[in-house]
Amino acid sequence: MPLKTAQSLAWSLARTxxxxxxxxxxxRGYAVMPWAEFDGNPDRVVQEYDPFSR
Numbered sequence: 624m625p626l627k628t629a630q631s632l633a634w635s636l637a638r639t640x641x642x643x644x645x646x647x648x649x650x651r652g653y654a655v656m657p658w659a660e661f662d663g664n665p666d667r668v669v670q671e672y673d674p675f676s677r
Contacts, residue, residue, distance in 0.1 A: 629653035630670070637672035644672045 624632075629646055633655040637644040643658040646669045658671065 624652045624654065626653055626669075629655055633670070633672045637674045641674050643674075646670045646672070 629652070633644045633646045636655060640657065644655055645658050645661050647654050647656065647661065647663065647667050648669050649667070653669065661668070
């Protein structure tokens with residue numbers, strides 16, 4: 624998934640689910656997932672989207 628698409632999806636998902644979402648760099652592009660489900664390398668996290676911080 625391209626970066627701009629992943630950023631848009633991450634923010635939309637964070638606001639819809641009202642949970643922290645992380646944008647993660649993978650070998651095939653980018654992925655988004657809830658922070659609670661991420662168990663990978665923290666160095667791969669590009670950004671966190673927190674719906675309560677804005």
